[in-house]
Amino acid sequence: MTDSFDVIVIGGGPAGYPAAIRAAQNGLKAACIDDWKNRDGSRAFGGTCLNAGCIPSKAMLESTELYHRAQVEFQAHGILVEKLGLDLGTMQKRKGEIVKQLTGGIGALFKANKVEGLQGRGRFLGDGKVEYTDTGGKKKTLTARHVVLATGSTPIELPSVPFDGKAIVDSWGALEFDAVPGRLGVIGAGVIGLELGSVWRRLGAEVTVLEAMDQFLWMADEQIAREAARHFKKQGLDIRLGAKVQGAKKGKSGVTLSYEDKGGRQELTVDKVIVCVGRRPYSDELLADGTGVTVDKRGFVEVDEECRTGAKNVWAVGDLVRGPMLAHKGTEEGVMVADLIAGKIAEVNYEVIPSVIYTAPEIAWVGKTEAQAKEAGIDYKTGSFPFAPNGRAKAIGQAAGFVKIIANKRNDAIIGAHVIGPMAGELVSELVVAMEFQASVEDIQRTVHAHPSLAEVIHEAALAVDRKALHGVNR
Numbered sequence: 093m094t095d096s097f098d099v100i101v102i103g104g105g106p107a108g109y110p111a112a113i114r115a116a117q118n119g120l121k122a123a124c125i126d127d128w129k130n131r132d133g134s135r136a137f138g139g140t141c142l143n144a145g146c147i148p149s150k151a152m153l154e155s156t157e158l159y160h161r162a163q164v165e166f167q168a169h170g171i172l173v174e175k176l177g178l179d180l181g182t183m184q185k186r187k188g189e190i191v192k193q194l195t196g197g198i199g200a201l202f203k204a205n206k207v208e209g210l211q212g213r214g215r216f217l218g219d220g221k222v223e224y225t226d227t228g229g230k231k232k233t234l235t236a237r238h239v240v241l242a243t244g245s246t247p248i249e250l251p252s253v254p255f256d257g258k259a260i261v262d263s264w265g266a267l268e269f270d271a272v273p274g275r276l277g278v279i280g281a282g283v284i285g286l287e288l289g290s291v292w293r294r295l296g297a298e299v300t301v302l303e304a305m306d307q308f309l310w311m312a313d314e315q316i317a318r319e320a321a322r323h324f325k326k327q328g329l330d331i332r333l334g335a336k337v338q339g340a341k342k343g344k345s346g347v348t349l350s351y352e353d354k355g356g357r358q359e360l361t362v363d364k365v366i367v368c369v370g371r372r373p374y375s376d377e378l379l380a381d382g383t384g385v386t387v388d389k390r391g392f393v394e395v396d397e398e399c400r401t402g403a404k405n406v407w408a409v410g411d412l413v414r415g416p417m418l419a420h421k422g423t424e425e426g427v428m429v430a431d432l433i434a435g436k437i438a439e440v441n442y443e444v445i446p447s448v449i450y451t452a453p454e455i456a457w458v459g460k461t462e463a464q465a466k467e468a469g470i471d472y473k474t475g476s477f478p479f480a481p482n483g484r485a486k487a488i489g490q491a492a493g494f495v496k497i498i499a500n501k502r503n504d505a506i507i508g509a510h511v512i513g514p515m516a517g518e519l520v521s522e523l524v525v526a527m528e529f530q531a532s533v534e535d536i537q538r539t540v541h542a543h544p545s546l547a548e549v550i551h552e553a554a555l556a557v558d559r560k561a562l563h564g565v566n567r
């Protein structure tokens with residue numbers, strides 16, 4: 093192995109590994125150092141996303157949604173199941189296999205692109221030098237013309253509710269339960285809390301979600317958040333807002349969480365607790381003294397729009413830097429940096445990054461909420477259209493929710509789009525592309541959408557912006 097590279101990427105998650113691949117595609121000699129260690133001691137590229145985040149959570153969401161639908165919907169299709177059963181072991185095994193296939197695929201991609209994949213720890217020493225400690229503990233100093241920091245993030249621990257890996261766990265632990273908890277407490281009604289709460293609720297757990305904020309899904313459009321709250325309530329998720337958790341006590345009957353809400357001091361006893369109160373950037377032991385890289389008070393490496401740190405030829409991407417903690421945001425930053433290093437023109441459009449919550453119904457959006465449009469002083473117009481009259485939604489038996497489009501009245505440009513309903517995470521892509529190409533509402537109105545398809549609801553919502561929806565009341 094050579095010790096000298098054009099680009100060394102520290103961190104092999106969805107921000108880091110694509111940066112290394114693109115650097116190699118650009119003809120640069122690239123290495124990617126990654127430290128991920130699974131609970132069984134095995135090593136794998138892919139970071140949080142592939143090993144403990146996006147992928148295993150989506151695998152569990154799919155399996156549990158199927159189980160739930162088999163219970164409540166199959167009969168209406170005329171499918172009679174004599175005795176529906178749950179084999180959690182097989183469900184977990186399936187999830188593990190998906191993770192393994194995808195993480196293993198990164199090794200193959202590295203090989204195909206001639207990226208040097210190095211398992212172990214990286215530490216930036218400054219001046220183009222990176223200390224690499226291999227999995228056996230042996231140290232070596234590598235050099236690079238450019239260094240990309242991509243060490244991601246880690247769950248925030250509440251000092252009053254410390255993780256014990258058994259009864260009080262983080263999101264990774266919550267994906268690994270080997271039995272369905274009878275009573276489950278989830279601290280935090282953010283994206284991860286709602287997804288994990290849904291997984292275990294569908295398998296029969298009594299789920300209570302404690303959220304410190306008074307507003308539900310503050311980051312989503314208010315109308316969407318209201319609709320989502322209605323569905324989650326119907327599904328039996330007990331979401332308590334304004335509930336500030338103060339402590340946890342373990343006893344024979346489970347874990348008793350104490351919290352304060354409008355009604356005063358409250359207690360909740362559960363069998364397991366998932367703490368999902370957010371993630372913090374992970375830069376522990378990443379930087380030697382005097383590298384010139386600045387880390388802010390919250391632990392984020394400071395970067396400009398192009399992900400340059402203050403130090404020459406040192407870049408940082410993904411959850412380690414400002415912006416939404418999302419895999420696709422990190423990937424685009426990594427690719428942008430690798431292109432900029434190769435002297436190409438590249439950028440990330442931070443105004444057009446989609447967010448998805450993979451609950452049922454799914455929730456997805458891009459751009460501004462109505463409140464943000466109002467706050468920005470934009471003279472806007474909106475159009476909404478429900479899935480209820482849509483033929484495809486009816487055929488698949490998932491006709492809850494709606495699409496809402498927000499546009500600038502002055503030039504008809506789409507400035508925000510919000511979907512709650514079936515396959516929202518897929519549907520939102522049309523609106524992402526539209527916004528990226530600065531499409532007007534009329535562009536969507538005049539685009540032919542296949543029939544019958546869920547995307548027709550986007551078409552109708554665009555028509556509804558100008559009160560021209562064909563199959564329902566214009567809102």
Ligand code: FAD
Pocket residue numbers: 102103104105106107108125126127128129138139140141142144145146147149212213214215242243244245263264284374377378409410411412417418419420421422
């Ligand atoms: P990470 O994925 O955290 O990767 C960083 C890597 O760097 C890790 O492998 C780490 O071990 C390694 N590392 C750290 N320090 C060093 C070092 N010094 N030397 C070498 N290696 C080091 N996002 C979405 O977009 N969609 C989703 O559906 C989604 N679902 C999620 C579900 C859950 C339960 C969780 C927890 C997260 C989810 N996320 C989702 C968020 C997503 O996982 C992160 O935004 C994404 O993984 C960040 O990518 P990253 O490459 O910046 O960091």
